[in-house]
Amino acid sequence: MAFIELEGVEKTFTVRRKRGRFTRTKDEVRAVEGLTFGVERGEMVGYIGPNGAGKSTTVKMLTGILTPSAGRLRVAGVDPQKERVRLAQRIGVVFGQRTTLWWDLPLRDSFTLVRRIYRIPQDRFEENLGRCVDQLELGPLLDTPVRQLSLGQRMRGDITAALLHDPEVLYLDEPTIGLDILSKATVRRFLAEVNARGTTVLLTTHDLQDIEQLCRRVMVIDHGRVVYDGGLEGLQGSDGAERTLVVDLAGPSPAIDVDGARVVRREGDGERQWLAFPAGRSAAPLVAAVAERYPLVDLSVREPDIEDVIARLYRGVPAQAT
Amino acid sequence: MADIRAVRPLNPVSAYLAVAGMWARSALVYRLNFVLVVVVGLLVNGVEFIGIVFMFMNVPALGGYSLPEVALLYGASGTALGLCDLLFGSIEKIGSRIRDGSLDTFLVRPVRLYPQAAADQFALRRLNRLIQAGGVLVYGLVAADVHWTWGRALMIPVMLICGTAIFEGVFTLGAAFQFWAQDAAEVQNAFTYGGNYLTQYPPTVFAKEMVRGAVFVIPLAFVDWWPALYVLGKPDPLGLPAWTHFLSPVVAGAFCGIAALAWRAAVRGYRSTGS
Ligand SMILES: Nc1ncnc2c1ncn2[C@@H]1O[C@H](COP(=O)(O)OP(=O)(O)O)[C@@H](O)[C@H]1O
Numbered sequence A: 001m002a003f004i005e006l007e008g009v010e011k012t013f014t015v016r017r018k019r020g021r022f023t024r025t026k027d028e029v030r031a032v033e034g035l036t037f038g039v040e041r042g043e044m045v046g047y048i049g050p051n052g053a054g055k056s057t058t059v060k061m062l063t064g065i066l067t068p069s070a071g072r073l074r075v076a077g078v079d080p081q082k083e084r085v086r087l088a089q090r091i092g093v094v095f096g097q098r099t100t101l102w103w104d105l106p107l108r109d110s111f112t113l114v115r116r117i118y119r120i121p122q123d124r125f126e127e128n129l130g131r132c133v134d135q136l137e138l139g140p141l142l143d144t145p146v147r148q149l150s151l152g153q154r155m156r157g158d159i160t161a162a163l164l165h166d167p168e169v170l171y172l173d174e175p176t177i178g179l180d181i182l183s184k185a186t187v188r189r190f191l192a193e194v195n196a197r198g199t200t201v202l203l204t205t206h207d208l209q210d211i212e213q214l215c216r217r218v219m220v221i222d223h224g225r226v227v228y229d230g231g232l233e234g235l236q237g238s239d240g241a242e243r244t245l246v247v248d249l250a251g252p253s254p255a256i257d258v259d260g261a262r263v264v265r266r267e268g269d270g271e272r273q274w275l276a277f278p279a280g281r282s283a284a285p286l287v288a289a290v291a292e293r294y295p296l297v298d299l300s301v302r303e304p305d306i307e308d309v310i311a312r313l314y315r316g317v318p319a320q321a322t
Numbered sequence B: 001m002a003d004i005r006a007v008r009p010l011n012p013v014s015a016y017l018a019v020a021g022m023w024a025r026s027a028l029v030y031r032l033n034f035v036l037v038v039v040v041g042l043l044v045n046g047v048e049f050i051g052i053v054f055m056f057m058n059v060p061a062l063g064g065y066s067l068p069e070v071a072l073l074y075g076a077s078g079t080a081l082g083l084c085d086l087l088f089g090s091i092e093k094i095g096s097r098i099r100d101g102s103l104d105t106f107l108v109r110p111v112r113l114y115p116q117a118a119a120d121q122f123a124l125r126r127l128n129r130l131i132q133a134g135g136v137l138v139y140g141l142v143a144a145d146v147h148w149t150w151g152r153a154l155m156i157p158v159m160l161i162c163g164t165a166i167f168e169g170v171f172t173l174g175a176a177f178q179f180w181a182q183d184a185a186e187v188q189n190a191f192t193y194g195g196n197y198l199t200q201y202p203p204t205v206f207a208k209e210m211v212r213g214a215v216f217v218i219p220l221a222f223v224d225w226w227p228a229l230y231v232l233g234k235p236d237p238l239g240l241p242a243w244t245h246f247l248s249p250v251v252a253g254a255f256c257g258i259a260a261l262a263w264r265a266a267v268r269g270y271r272s273t274g275s
């Protein structure tokens, strides 16, 4: 049995809307429907999809905040909604848009509260806090009131607070939303490390770089359904995704004309050009062909933009499921 | 990690104290503000009772109750509400937590929701109602012409505890209702602060229907009226049997039980907010 298991899970919200002065209508919003998947212990899964796809709703059901309308859901063998309080001891949750830190108190105090609420033994608490503070570079901030922290610093504090009790699984709902590049990089490095230590991680995001850098398994969700579940490579390689070769030439040049690639963009009168080629193909012969006929100065290969790939999925090209 | 998993959840009282302590310390960040609010609160609440004292300058009794007797009712009702407001009053703020979705973060902690919600935004400045009402109660107890017996003396703490519990029940029912109608705080206030206003005065000054409602519907009469009938040896305005004057603990227990069931159903039906 998988660590996290969903079988035909649905969540429907009834929304009452005012129509006119006295009439009200009931609308049904199907946030997720027919979710079926499993996550094994120790996996790191990227859970991506556009706004309103049902990502947060899924996390809320996994944590027991919301009761599914239908289907079966188990985390560590228990029903999260029925055993919410007991399960909470074993999970860590970070909601990107809301902090659990105490606004007016020094950052350190929020961690102390976590220690009391989760009944963490002092030595373990100090060890875990030390590690998080070290890796997330929070040391100088421990005595700063939370209201004086930047968004990125606060998020690092929230991630620390979610990990102090050694959860078996960490759910992150858009943890990098609104963060600066440096904070993002620190957070990503840290999450990779957390996963390497054996914690199962479910990462919800629409920052595709998070996924590219962290997750071997990606689930794409749209309109409440899983439309892709598999490796990142499979997602990129499927259905004519393209990589891009960016070449810098010694001087202005007309559009490069080689077999198996097409110019998608030119800059500086052709001094820099972007060539798209099928993702399944090696870049080497293409580079050779360009170098043979053009004054090549520098080059780089860009992996397919995962956002394009998802857009392609949405355009109805059958996804390659595993 | 196994030893962590075996940890039993923190008991609700410790959880409450932990969260309330954080709020109390947060409030101390704004110390001057805290002092001002307490002082102003004491003044405002004080003026209210002075109004009643002025009333007695024109009439010798109110519905057959002397000034010290009214003070006893006023003080008992206010102390009960004050205690309840200090300890559990924050539960009425749950509507805003539901509306902005921040209740989500309470629900992922290994502690029941109730103690967290009761301790949410805990504010020591709510002491001012308690101090003022407690003062009036002491005056009432000392000055009222009570034929003290052990039973009557014992009834005073019983009355305060049951009163606190009944108000807590009202608060909790209101909070549960806010899961469905998030702007229901006003309705709730009508019953808590309105109920306090009602039970400050002798039952004899109100219409019989009102008093019946407070006995049989929302049991505010058992906050102070009915126990006080026994303490003061007053006639029962509804002519109910004398044993009903001892019913406060039973009524408070039953009422809190109903409130707890409503609360549980409400939390189960919690729907969070979109994104
Ligand atoms: N509490 C709620 N009440 C009504 N509708 C909701 C609620 N929560 C989510 N929804 C709706 O369900 C859908 C999925 O929302 P959500 O899971 O938050 O999406 P995501 O996190 O992927 O952006 C959206 O259409 C959203 O409007």
Ligand SMILES: [Mg+2]
Binding pocket: A055, A056, A057, A173, A174, B275
């Ligand atoms: Mg979301």
